[in-house]
């Protein structure tokens with residue numbers, strides 16, 4: 001319906017002439033306390049990511065990838081260290097300020113899709129707009145446009161249980177995009193999908209990145225990581241490899 | 245985000261778990277329903293009291309001889325000097341804010357009409373009596389002040405007496421005999437029905453007290469023109485306590501009560517008296533309503549329980565909503581609205597159940613009931629209050645969830 005959207009995105013993504021890199025991580029740590037024991041999930045991550053980049057995050061299970069993604073997505077706060085995204089320092093923000101930041105800046109795609117059951121694809125895709133205070137008519141218009149964009153124009157009224165895994169993940173991508181975020185964070189987005197469906201999802205990501213959105217995705221599969229321009233490898237809470 | 249935007253979400257989640265929602269509501273339904281039945285019974289009692297007061301005559305003071313310690317040992321009512329027609333006139337003429345006053349003296353006697361006879365209460369009163377005690381005329385006429393003064397042989401009878409003596413034919417203009425005195429029936433009064441004490445108020449005949457004393461009442465008094473009681477109607481807007489005090493002052497002088505001595509008569513505000521007598525009934529109604537409110541609390545605990553279950557079940561959903569930008573208060577509002585919707589729906593069902601229950605009570609005829617339109621507000625208001633009060637903790641808990649832990653919840 002709204003095919004003008006990619007063009008708008010391209011305009012928005014013109015390399016930002018900003019004071020610093022788009023994402024700046026300085027010596028980030030995250031320690032989980034469980035009773036008396038402490039788990040050091042991140043032990044000092046320092047890294048810059050420029051706007052429009054396409055980053056794959058790899059590493060063994062438990063190496064801290066998801067912990068890192070949660071910090072980037074403002075779902076969690078670092079134990080120590082500095083995190084600045086789009087000129088905004090996240091370290092000191094309140095829970096509600098972080099929610100506002102997420103609403104404005106990030107879209108999430110999860111391995112388990114996390115769609116609301118018994119709710120139509122359209123309503124699922126429109127959910128973030130509810131919390132952004134967008135009026136109902138506009139919500140519908142924008143969610144429809146995003147569902148078209150991921151190739152689900154003919155499945156708007158389907159509920160998650162009536163959709164295949166790949167289709168559910170597309171609804172989740174439409175939902176992640178509906179707020180026009182500048183960063184798309186995907187934690188193992190193809191982890192629950194077969195090879196062919198994975199390829200379709202990755203094709204969508206490639207197109208989005210070509211339109212200018214910054215994508216950071218966690219994956220265990222080398223051929224998925226091949227889609228990215230930059231590859232980070234985590235081990236025991238630190239980055240051990242950073243290849244472009 | 246407008247909190248009401250969560251309403252469709254709330255309704256949807258109630259619909260999806262329809263049976264569970266219904267069971268969770270049951271406590272609120274029963275609570276609201278019983279509150280309504282109890283309030284209706286207590287309201288019915290209150291209205292019955294007001295009806296009694298109204299049938300007594302509005303703004304009525306009653307003066308009787310005897311000590312003010314009601315039923316006390318100190319002589320007791322009746323042994324003291326009786327009141328008189330002169331007292332009636334003094335009250336009428338000298339006390340401010342008295343609209344009308346009548347003495348009353350009575351005894352029971354047989355009335356004979358043609359071949360039938362009927363024993364009834366004969367009350368000697370003056371022409372003011374009918375308005376003071378709120379008796380209305382059905383047919384014929386009342387007697388006049390002249391007839392009172394002249395001791396005319398006329399009577400105004402209640403419907404029971406009319407039926408007993410004359411059946412369906414018109415009593416007005418007929419002559420009855422009381423003892424061997426012929427008396428003309430000049431009017432029939434409208435029915436008042438049963439009194440609060442279960443006596444038939446219409447089984448009565450009224451005559452001028454002058455006539456009744458000389459012709460009907462067989463015993464003699466050591467006083468001129470005595471009456472057993474004086475009924476006083478207050479002027480509209482008068483303060484009963486002031487008028488009562490004025491009458492007391494007047495009668496103390498007239499009856500030679502020394503300063504500091506006990507009154508040998510008493511003046512009562514009848515409305516006050518009836519209200520006081522029925523206070524226990526009203527209090528019982530309130531006690532029952534309080535008991536019903538406890539069942540509402542139990543219902544609320546049921547709601548709280550189901551909301552806690554719902555929050556736990558939907559932890560991942562909460563995590564997702566937080567991840568896509570929901571503020572804590574959005575989550576809290578969503579669950580609060582859900583709990584209020586649940587309770588208000590229960591309250592509406594309870595309202596219907598309560599009204600139906602009240603009608604059953606009415607049909608059983610044990611208690612007077614009255615459904616006040618306000619109960620609808622009471623039902624919805626108390627249900628909404630329960631929803632907010634018992635929904636708050638689960639909603640607060642939902643809003644405090646950590647987005648990551650919530651998303652990870654299995």
Ligand SMILES: Nc1ncnc2c1ncn2[C@@H]1O[C@H](COP(=O)(O)OP(=O)(O)OP(=O)(O)O)[C@@H](O)[C@H]1O
Nearest residue numbers: 032034039040041060061062063064065066067068
């Ligand atoms: N909420 C938590 N409480 C305690 N420890 C945690 C918590 N979340 C993660 N951890 C620990 O932190 C470490 C890093 O976890 P993380 O989820 O970031 O790993 P990952 O690289 O995403 O692994 P996977 O590939 O299996 O998803 C692990 O040792 C994990 O057990």
Ligand SMILES: [Mg+2]
Nearest residue numbers: 065066067187
């Ligand atoms: Mg992980």
